[in-house]
Amino acid sequence: xxxxxxxxxxxxxxxxxxxxxxxxxxxARVAGTRLIDLIFDLPAGVIDRSWRPKLIRAExxxxxxxxxxxxxxxxxxxxxxxxxxxxxxxxxxIDLVFFHARPDYLKSVLPVGAQRxxxxxxxxxxxxxxxxxxxxxxxxxxxxxxxxxEAVYALTEGLPAKSLHKAVRAALDKLQPLPEWHDAAxxxxxxxxxxxxxxxxxxxxxxxxxLAPTTPARRRLAYDELLANQLALHMIRARLxxxxxxxxxxxxxxxxxxxxxxxxxxxxxxxQALAEIETDMASPARMLRLLQGDVGAGKTVVAxxxxxxxxxxxxxxxxxxxxxxxxxxxxxxLAPLAEAAGVRxxxxxxxxxxxxxxxxxxxxxxxxxxxxxxxxxxxxDDVSFxxxxxxxxxxxxxxxxxxxxxxQGKGPADVLVMTATPIPRTLAxxxxxxxxxxxxxxxxxxxxxxxxxxxxxxxxxxxxxHLRGAIAKGARAYWVCPLVEESEKSDLAAAEARARELxxxxxxxxxxxxxxxxGQERDAAMERFKRGEDKxxxxxxxxxxxxxxxxxxxxxxxxxxxxxxxxxxQLRGRVGRGAGKSSCLLVYHPPxxxxxRARLxxxxxxxxxxxxxxEDLSLRGAGELLGKRQxxxxxxxxxxxxxxxxxxxxARDDARLVLSRDPxxxxxxxxxxxxxxxxxxxxxxxxxxxxx
Ligand code: ADP
Ligand code: MG
Numbered sequence: 001x002x003x004x005x006x007x008x009x010x011x012x013x014x015x016x017x018x019x020x021x022x023x024x025x026x027x028a029r030v031a032g033t034r035l036i037d038l039i040f041d042l043p044a045g046v047i048d049r050s051w052r053p054k055l056i057r058a059e060x061x062x063x064x065x066x067x068x069x070x071x072x073x074x075x076x077x078x079x080x081x082x083x084x085x086x087x088x089x090x091x092x093x094i095d096l097v098f099f100h101a102r103p104d105y106l107k108s109v110l111p112v113g114a115q116r117x118x119x120x121x122x123x124x125x126x127x128x129x130x131x132x133x134x135x136x137x138x139x140x141x142x143x144x145x146x147x148x149x150e151a152v153y154a155l156t157e158g159l160p161a162k163s164l165h166k167a168v169r170a171a172l173d174k175l176q177p178l179p180e181w182h183d184a185a186x187x188x189x190x191x192x193x194x195x196x197x198x199x200x201x202x203x204x205x206x207x208x209x210x211l212a213p214t215t216p217a218r219r220r221l222a223y224d225e226l227l228a229n230q231l232a233l234h235m236i237r238a239r240l241x242x243x244x245x246x247x248x249x250x251x252x253x254x255x256x257x258x259x260x261x262x263x264x265x266x267x268x269x270x271x272q273a274l275a276e277i278e279t280d281m282a283s284p285a286r287m288l289r290l291l292q293g294d295v296g297a298g299k300t301v302v303a304x305x306x307x308x309x310x311x312x313x314x315x316x317x318x319x320x321x322x323x324x325x326x327x328x329x330x331x332x333x334l335a336p337l338a339e340a341a342g343v344r345x346x347x348x349x350x351x352x353x354x355x356x357x358x359x360x361x362x363x364x365x366x367x368x369x370x371x372x373x374x375x376x377x378x379x380x381d382d383v384s385f386x387x388x389x390x391x392x393x394x395x396x397x398x399x400x401x402x403x404x405x406x407x408q409g410k411g412p413a414d415v416l417v418m419t420a421t422p423i424p425r426t427l428a429x430x431x432x433x434x435x436x437x438x439x440x441x442x443x444x445x446x447x448x449x450x451x452x453x454x455x456x457x458x459x460x461x462x463x464x465x466h467l468r469g470a471i472a473k474g475a476r477a478y479w480v481c482p483l484v485e486e487s488e489k490s491d492l493a494a495a496e497a498r499a500r501e502l503x504x505x506x507x508x509x510x511x512x513x514x515x516x517x518x519g520q521e522r523d524a525a526m527e528r529f530k531r532g533e534d535k536x537x538x539x540x541x542x543x544x545x546x547x548x549x550x551x552x553x554x555x556x557x558x559x560x561x562x563x564x565x566x567x568x569x570q571l572r573g574r575v576g577r578g579a580g581k582s583s584c585l586l587v588y589h590p591p592x593x594x595x596x597r598a599r600l601x602x603x604x605x606x607x608x609x610x611x612x613x614x615e616d617l618s619l620r621g622a623g624e625l626l627g628k629r630q631x632x633x634x635x636x637x638x639x640x641x642x643x644x645x646x647x648x649x650x651a652r653d654d655a656r657l658v659l660s661r662d663p664x665x666x667x668x669x670x671x672x673x674x675x676x677x678x679x680x681x682x683x684x685x686x687x688x689x690x691x692x
Contacts (some may be wrong), residue, residue: 002678008174009036016170026159035171040637045152046205049119055092060124068118070110085110094129109137149206181672192220213643222639223647228676230655232685237434239688245286245412248389250309254341261340269440270298276438277306287414290432293440294609295420295573303392304334307371311343315389317371320378324349324519331373348374379406388413395419422609424617426645450576451583454600456590464505471535477554479538482562499538514540550578560586561596565616568603
């Protein structure tokens, strides 16, 4: 349970003064629903109100604070024109301009004859000075209330800057100093203040420089967040590593049979990865290993050979894939190897029900199934193995910490997670800091590079013409329409329209898969494409394209500018799998933003997933929503992985050291670190301590 000292921070924003239901909703959109979300919403800009010129020296376009005498209120001739309050100092005149004014209110805050301190952006209109809608109008006696330096937060339409600002200040006021969780000497060496002071400082920028990720305040906060992340991962690792695993030595007999049946030799990359996995399996410690490699790098064969080693050692193996479709695909591609090696494989997905499912579960329990292939259904409580030795998870970015813990229930099996998303080293550390990593570089020999072209959607006709020619020669093509709107409905409409247009333009059948289709309908559509009855497959989402159709040689991606690099790379990886020469057409809707342009350029220039992944990270700005949301990577609010990667390495070492000395976090520093974990909502990790 969350410690009481943190309760105020996790209160809802609506408990703050000035936050009603309307503002609450708007704040939820930019920051979140709780005070902590406001506190962690660091400013994106700063307004400097310290410039106090005489009017004669006021420059247009700059924020200024002026001491003015109110001369007169000028009522507009028509309601659509602004209310003007004419003011002066001893050097010149200026008009304060208010559209949609409330005259009574203006007369009360700007009474004729009074002196007022006015702050806002000065503009020039036909030689005359103006200030439209000043930010502040104060009695000079209350000058102290004017913030000389004002933090600027990212806003959303309808949310007044002042309301958000006020809410953040009010939330910060609730923040109590917390016990220090960092080593005092380390803090001193880096010149870091306390968490409390660092937050106050981060919210009180004076100059642009104060917004940089390199300020001591921001670095300390980033480090706090990264340390919480690394601690949690290491605690999970510690938990998964106890009780001890066991040595799965294998005999090599099944592996030999499978290798003999393979129509190719393993690449160096595959052999090295397999060797690392085999060493882990043979050691008595439990394996927790991540196998990274591009789509088509040949991970599945490696996984199968590892599974066979488990079977050789007298255990069972499990292979889990994220979708029904991939599960069946794995089953189909591995069946020949299983047969050659003489092992019994079975399938278990959500679709197997009733007596058939019962039979599978019985044989599994009896140890009459050697390798079970399935979806998430493998995690169900009623699925029990006689003796699970190795669990392989083909994750396609969905295997979170939570899932890792679920595997725990199936016994102390070795765990191998495969990801087809080459992840930059820093990201891999934040998502998989608890795992050892193997990488398969490159692709099996014989693959021709995919020719990649980038075109504007104004030239879509050319793309269709190209498609017509290629299909006449027997090609097959994917056509991907992305998630454009929040609503699935309108996406679907766009994809349906595209499929219809292609059908008409080319006069051939065109398949369509999307997230709303039932499993069987989706499989049926895929099958038609696989068999070549449909030459074109229009797809709404990335997931449905997670299939292996070697005959497909063309990938068209519409609205390519909306995809993240990792996704584009994954999509392109769907072609170039067979003997034919393949091409990828990235169609964008102009105008192209700077980041999108850089992304498409990268796609044209390289097909090395690891290079693309590093590039993705450095390009990934705050606005990269789509890529981020679907990536399943932990999101950081205070840390900027591109700017703080040195801190990440430090946090990893720190986490290791702390846990080796104080695994239950019982020392005073350990107690403070528990607070840190709760603060960054790693409650799950703290629960491990309690039960451990
Ligand atoms: P991944 O799972 O990494 O996306 P796969 O294991 O599905 O890749 O392999 C992609 C294709 O390459 C499969 O058709 C597989 O049979 C083939 N393949 C795997 N390893 C090799 C190799 N060493 N030489 C040639 N082809 C290979
Ligand atoms: Mg695969």
